Amino acid sequence: MTDDDRPPSEQPTGDDRRVSGDGVSSDDRRVSGDGVSSDDRRVSGDRASANEVGGNEERLDGADPETVRAALADGDPLPGTAGFAGLLDGVLVRDVLGRRPVYVDQSEPSRWAFDPTAVAEPALLPAGHRLPLGADPETAERVWSLPAPEAADPSAALETVERAVREQVLSGVAPTSEALSDTELASEALSDAELASEALSGTEPTAEPATPTPPSDATAESVAVAFSGGVDSAVVAAGLPDAPLYVAGFEGCHDVAAARDAAAAMGRAADLTVVEITHADLRRVVPLVVDATGRSNPMDVSIAVPLFCVAERAAADGYDHLAVGQGADELFGGYAKLVDPDDDDRVAADTVRGARREVVLSLPDQLPRDVATLRAAGVEPVTPLLHDDVVAAALRLPGSLLATETERKIALRRAADGLVPDTVRTADKKAVQYGTYVSRELDRLARRAGFKRRMDDHVGRYVTALAAGDDDPSPEDW
Numbered sequence: 001m002t003d004d005d006r007p008p009s010e011q012p013t014g015d016d017r018r019v020s021g022d023g024v025s026s027d028d029r030r031v032s033g034d035g036v037s038s039d040d041r042r043v044s045g046d047r048a049s050a051n052e053v054g055g056n057e058e059r060l061d062g063a064d065p066e067t068v069r070a071a072l073a074d075g076d077p078l079p080g081t082a083g084f085a086g087l088l089d090g091v092l093v094r095d096v097l098g099r100r101p102v103y104v105d106q107s108e109p110s111r112w113a114f115d116p117t118a119v120a121e122p123a124l125l126p127a128g129h130r131l132p133l134g135a136d137p138e139t140a141e142r143v144w145s146l147p148a149p150e151a152a153d154p155s156a157a158l159e160t161v162e163r164a165v166r167e168q169v170l171s172g173v174a175p176t177s178e179a180l181s182d183t184e185l186a187s188e189a190l191s192d193a194e195l196a197s198e199a200l201s202g203t204e205p206t207a208e209p210a211t212p213t214p215p216s217d218a219t220a221e222s223v224a225v226a227f228s229g230g231v232d233s234a235v236v237a238a239g240l241p242d243a244p245l246y247v248a249g250f251e252g253c254h255d256v257a258a259a260r261d262a263a264a265a266m267g268r269a270a271d272l273t274v275v276e277i278t279h280a281d282l283r284r285v286v287p288l289v290v291d292a293t294g295r296s297n298p299m300d301v302s303i304a305v306p307l308f309c310v311a312e313r314a315a316a317d318g319y320d321h322l323a324v325g326q327g328a329d330e331l332f333g334g335y336a337k338l339v340d341p342d343d344d345d346r347v348a349a350d351t352v353r354g355a356r357r358e359v360v361l362s363l364p365d366q367l368p369r370d371v372a373t374l375r376a377a378g379v380e381p382v383t384p385l386l387h388d389d390v391v392a393a394a395l396r397l398p399g400s401l402l403a404t405e406t407e408r409k410i411a412l413r414r415a416a417d418g419l420v421p422d423t424v425r426t427a428d429k430k431a432v433q434y435g436t437y438v439s440r441e442l443d444r445l446a447r448r449a450g451f452k453r454r455m456d457d458h459v460g461r462y463v464t465a466l467a468a469g470d471d472d473p474s475p476e477d478w
Contacts, residue, residue, distance in 0.1 A: 053105075053113050056133065060086035061114055062100045068093060077128065077144035078388035083367075085114065091130050096144040098127030098364030099386050101371055110134040116294050116372060127364035146361065151353060151398035158401060162415040164393040168384040169239035169419070218321040218382050224314035225323045226307065227272065229258030230429035231413055232325025232334075234266065234420040236384060240323060241268075248275040248309040249436035255306075256436075258429055265421040275313045277306065277438065279445055283466060285309060286442075290467035292376035293369045298459040302433035302442055304373040315378030322379040326370060327386035330359045331394035332412040333402030340405070352399030360395075450475045 060068060063084035071079040072093070083099020086092070092112055094102050105111035105119035110133060116122035123137040128144040131137060151157070225237045227245035237245055245268060247259035256274055263272040282305065289304040290296045311322050329335060333356055337346040341355035349355040363386075374381050384390070394411070401411040416425045433439040446462035447453065455461070455475060465473030 053111050053118050056087075056090075056110075058087050058089070060084055060088055061102070062086075062095070072130070072143060075144065077147060078392050080388050082383055082387045085125070087112065087133060090133050092125055092133060093130050093143075094125045094127055096128040096146055097360075097367070097386065097391065099367055099371075099383065101125075101368035104131065104137045106137055109136060115375065116368075117291065122294070124368060146357075147392070147395055148357065149396050152396040154398055154401055157393070157397050158411055158414060160393040161390075161397065161401075161411045164387070164389040165235065165385065165412065165415045166419070168387040168390055169235055171239075218380070222319060223321040223323050223382055224317070224319040224379075226310045226325070227259050227263065228255045228325075228429060228432065228435065229260070229262035229424070230325070230427065231409065231416055231420065231425055232328035232385065234262055234424045235328075235412070235416050236323050236325050237266070237268070238416075238419040239384065243271070243323070244314070244317070244319070245272045246275060246310045246314050246322075247272065248277055248306040248313075250277050250438070250441055253437040254430050254435040255432065258427065258435070262420075262424045262427070265423050273313065273317075275309050277309055277436065277441075279441065281305075281309065282438070282442055282445060283471070286463055286466045287469065288376060289373055290463065293372045295369060296460065296463050296467055298439070298442060298463060299433065300369055301463050302439040304369055305438050305442075306432055306436040307370060307373050308377045311374045311377035311379045320379055321382050322374055323382040323384070324370070324374075325385055326367065326381070326383050327363065327390075328409065328412060330356075330363055331385070331391060332397070332409040334409045335359055335403075336408070338403040339408070352402050353397075356399075356402055449473055451478075 058065070061084060063079075063081040065088055067079055067081060068084055068088050070076070072088075077096040081095065083095045083097060085094040085098075085100035085102035092102055092104065094100065101114065101116075102125050103113050103116045103119055103122035104125060105113075106121040106123045108120070111119050112133070113119050113122070116124070125131055125137070126140055126142070128142050128146075129140040130143050131140040152160070221242075223240055224244045224246055225233065225240055227233045227237055227247050229247070237243070245259070245263055247256055249256045256276075259272060259274075260269070263269045285305050285308050286301055289301055289308050292308075293300065293304060295301065295304075307324075314322055333352065335355075337344045338352055338355045338359070341347045341352060342350040344355075347355040347358050349358055367386075371381055397411050401414075402408075404410065407413070413425050419425075429435060442463070443453075443459050446459045449462060449465075449472075451458040451462045451473075452475075458475075461475065461478045462473060465478045470477070
């Protein structure tokens, strides 16, 4: 989810479609998040069902019942989905990476929901666990663990990653008629590479590529793309050539500039909408994401705010799904701390692959924040780079294809060759909280309100005050 681990103190302080707060497109106006009120947000049917409290009725988010039953029976942690959670045969389940959250009401365990705000005392079911409905959440049982395969031969590993990434990106959304022909052509073009990859990896070759699992009811016409200009979002956008692209950030920020450059390089400058974040937006959106996610620490909030702003604008424009590049940094080695883990106290492992596993195992904690944020803004997530096939392929990458002193996300960048222009494929990008300036400007607002840096957790205290509805907070009160 992030491409740069540096703190904000180390950060340096084309023609796209800009939309004004009144919704009128022009070349000279940008959208302000304030232009879309909370009451005007379009809420999808998936969001409405996510907000309901579940009872004894079986309901799964993200996968069909038979796939999950088979995975429970044979212990398969990666059964070919993009994540799932819900109630099946009287048991609550959540996939091995926690890509879809499900919550149990600790005060009344027979009550559960996909949305933490729908129950009184939400307890997140741990990833890879099962829990009989009504049982104490503390008694949840692990049924799936993340595989830890040996590194494959670099050539075979790279080809397997290319196959998985391209299949999911090019076919991971149920296509409409025009998109179908593009997808079929792309799949046919890959068939020879797929057969070679399977032969090298020792698996049985198949005559046809695997069929991806479409995310809920997403179609090519219902999906927008969160587009920050990095390789992750560019690869996702390549699979949705007719989808609109959205980027959010403060004026002059790195993400907006990178998105403009990348969209222009991809011939899609006209598809890009810039959502300009202002201080007023921070004051408005921070309480919304704190309420939706239940998290008020500055890091989570600074990541969630730009995601919310992009999703909110896409929902207002009539899209009910947002395709995102989540998972790419964790799976493919996008963090700086993976380059020399033996000399980096941010990870316990002393190898690149070991450090990569640590960050992959952080996904079950991160992803509920992102899912809750997107749903609160009125859209459902589409995450092709978190599909089981991509996860399985990435887990077999050797360290030399993850991160080195000169390059990170090496395998993903090579898999993107031919999908996106080289200038986009090889570009570096900052972490979203820094690249959008949200972290910096949240700190600025806190200090202006009197929450000085010498104070303990000054930004966190300011966020808590905003979330509590204090429009003019004073540090003496918080």
